[in-house]
Each structure stands twice: as structure tokens, then as C-alpha cells.
Amino acid sequence: MSDKVVLYYFNGRGKMESIRWLLTVAKVEFEEVFLTTRDQYLKLLEDGALMFQQVPLVEMDGMKLIQTKAILQYMAEKYNLHGNDLKEKVMVNMYAEGLMDLMEMIMILPFSSDASQKLDNIEKKSKERYLPVFEKALSGQTYLVGGKLTYADVLLLECSLMLEEKFSQILSNFPNIKAFQERLTKTEAVSRFLKPGSQRKSQPDDNYVKTVMEVFALSKLSL
Numbered sequence: 001m002s003d004k005v006v007l008y009y010f011n012g013r014g015k016m017e018s019i020r021w022l023l024t025v026a027k028v029e030f031e032e033v034f035l036t037t038r039d040q041y042l043k044l045l046e047d048g049a050l051m052f053q054q055v056p057l058v059e060m061d062g063m064k065l066i067q068t069k070a071i072l073q074y075m076a077e078k079y080n081l082h083g084n085d086l087k088e089k090v091m092v093n094m095y096a097e098g099l100m101d102l103m104e105m106i107m108i109l110p111f112s113s114d115a116s117q118k119l120d121n122i123e124k125k126s127k128e129r130y131l132p133v134f135e136k137a138l139s140g141q142t143y144l145v146g147g148k149l150t151y152a153d154v155l156l157l158e159c160s161l162m163l164e165e166k167f168s169q170i171l172s173n174f175p176n177i178k179a180f181q182e183r184l185t186k187t188e189a190v191s192r193f194l195k196p197g198s199q200r201k202s203q204p205d206d207n208y209v210k211t212v213m214e215v216f217a218l219s220k221l222s223l
Helices: 014-025 036-045 068-078 085-107 113-135 151-166 177-186 186-195 206-215
Strands: 005-009 029-036 056-060 063-064
Touching: 005 014, 014 068, 014 085, 014 151, 014 186, 036 085, 056 151, 063 068, 068 085, 068 151, 085 113, 085 151, 113 151, 113 177, 177 186
Parallel strands: 005 029
Antiparallel strands: 005 056, 056 063
């Protein structure tokens, strides 16, 4: 296993996109191996690379890492993007897991037969449950926890951009989040990641959905 960070996933966002975002903000270069066939997936299983038969899979530091939350927390610790003590870290983790819950609702939309209904639910929950939490946390603060950039901030940026793709005016009543988003998108690493040709993935299309279904040999996804 090389010293390079290698990501194994589909050529799309999914659960790997938050990992791409975190590595980008940490200014860590990474390579990607895209799963396009079921044989690739079966080979990873045969090699024992997938502990729970799931991706994302990240190779780094001589390890094969799976489980998105575990990967993000490991990287946050490694690249100084976590809280400074236990109390700060648990706050960062709580914010991060809330954001991942919200983003997962968006991730499953392309696989859903009732996407329009789910969109309405996402918008409602975003405005009533999730965004008010972050708007309050950013009141008079540059970052969510401890006055420093953490992986929760990175996820909030990713999530806010995802929401605006679906609901262009959703941040109109959340000025603190919008100002936070604008600050971070002006940083060099993020600005470069948002430009065409970067390793940031576009919104999932029919080809992405078809590839995921074929690799996992699924006739339909019950989501």
C-alpha cells in the first residue's frame, strides 16, 4: 500500500463527497479509483478490503478505512480539524452527524420514486430543524466550535451548497450561514475545488444511479 491517499467509490458524490471536501480543505492530494463494474466490487470483497461489504473505502496511513463517520473523524484528528478537547470534540461530532443526516436525505433522492415529496420534506426539515441550529451557533462566531475551523464547518459548507442546488433561496432567512458560506468559498482551496475540472463531483445523474445499481446487483433500492 502506497503513502498516497486513495479513494474507492463511484464517480459521483454519495458518501465519499464529504471525504473529498475534507481532504481538499486539509490540502491533501488524493487519487480515486472509480467503481464501474460489479467485478471490481467483488474483488474488493475477496481481498478483504471491505469490513462490512460497503464503500466508501479509503486507503491511507497503511490502513483500509471504511465507515464514513469513522473516516471523517480520523482525518479530522490527523489534520487538526477537530475540537481542542473532549467537550469541543463531542460538539463538533454532534453538528457533523446532524449535517450528515440531512445530506443523506438529499443523497437518496435519485434512487427514490417519490422524489418530489421527499424534496418537500427536506426543505421543511432544513428550515425548521437543521438550519436554525447552525444559524444560532454562528451568531457572532466565525466557526461552529472553539473559534477554529473543524470538519463540522466543512460539512456545513458542503451541505449549504447542496441545499441551494435544490432550493435556491433557502438561506435567505439564515444570514449567518450565508455569510459563513461566502467566507469559506473565498479561501484558496475551496475556491479551487468549486471550479470546473476539480475532483468535486456534480449532482448525480441517471448514469450514476445505473452504475450504483449494477455494481451492487440491485433491481431496486428501498429508500
